[in-house]
Amino acid sequence: MAPESPTIAIWELGLRLRERRYLLGLTATESGRLARCTQAHVSEIERGRTRATKDKLTRLIKAYEFDADETAELWKLHEHGGQRGWWNKYTGIFSNELLRFFGYEHGAESVRTYSGGLIPGLLQTEEYIRAVIRGAAPNLRLSEEELRVTARKTRQQRLAGDDPLHLTAVISEATLRQRVGGIAVLHGQLEHLMTLMEQHSENLDVRVIPFTAGGFDALDGSSFHLVGFASPRLPTLAWQETITSTALIDHTMTVREYTLAYHQAEERALDREESLRLIRDAAKELS
Incomplete structure (x- = not known):
C-alpha cells in the first residue's frame, strides 16, 4: 500500500x-x-x-x-x-494549497503528468532543481533554496520503495532542448532521466511528444498533474501550475477535462522505446 x-x-x-x-x-x-x-x-x-x-x-x-x-x-x-507529514515543516515557505498537494502526492497510487516546458519535478536532478528555482526566484535566500531543494528530493523518494508511486510523464520535446542551467546541467538531467527509466521500468513511464506531432489541447497550456488513489472512495484530483498561481481541482467535470487533455497529449507522444531513443539523441547532441 x-x-x-x-x-x-x-x-x-x-x-x-x-x-x-x-x-x-x-x-x-x-x-x-x-x-x-x-x-x-x-x-x-x-x-x-x-x-x-x-x-x-x-x-x-x-x-x-x-x-x-x-x-x-x-x-x-x-x-x-492529526499526524504530521514530512511536508508540515515547510509551512513557512510553501502555500497551504501546495502543502496539501504534497500530502495527496505522498499517499497517491499514481500520478499522470503533462509538462511542455520543464522536466517534471519528481524526475529532476539536484542541479536542475536549483536552476529551476533560481530562474523562478533569482533573489531567493540560500537557506530557503536549500529547503526547497530538500523538499523536492523528499518527494522523489516515492518513486522507490516497497510500493512505489506509478508515474507517467508526458513531456514535450522542448523539455529536452531547453537548456535550463546550461549545457552541462541539461546533459546531466537527460542522463539521469534515462537512468530512472531503466531503474524504474515497472512504475515509471516517460513519453515524449516530438516536434513533428500535430496540435493538441494542452499544447499552449500550463503543466498539470492527475493524482489517483488506491481507495475507490477517493476520486482523481488535478493539480495545475501557472506563472501566478497553483490550484488543486476536485470538481468532477473540470478533472474530466484535464483527463481528456492528458489522453490527447499521450496519443501524440512516442512510445516508451522511441521516447528513450529521442532522449538519448538529445543527450548526445550536448556531449
Missing part, C-alpha cells in the same frame, strides 16, 4: 461526511447548526481543507446516525489526520 498520508485521511473523512449529508438530504447550513459551526466551516471540513474538532465530529456522527463500524472508521481517519 502507498504510505499513509494525514492529508488524505482528512480528505476522506470529509468526503464521507458529505456523502452522508447528501444521503440524508441536509444542507450545509443545517449541518452547521448540528455541529454548532458555520456553513462555510462545514464546507471546509467536507473538502478536506480543515480537520474537524472532536466535538464537531462527535455531533455530526450522532446526527448522521452512522453505525458502529462506520463510526470506528471515521474516528480512525480523524486520528490519522
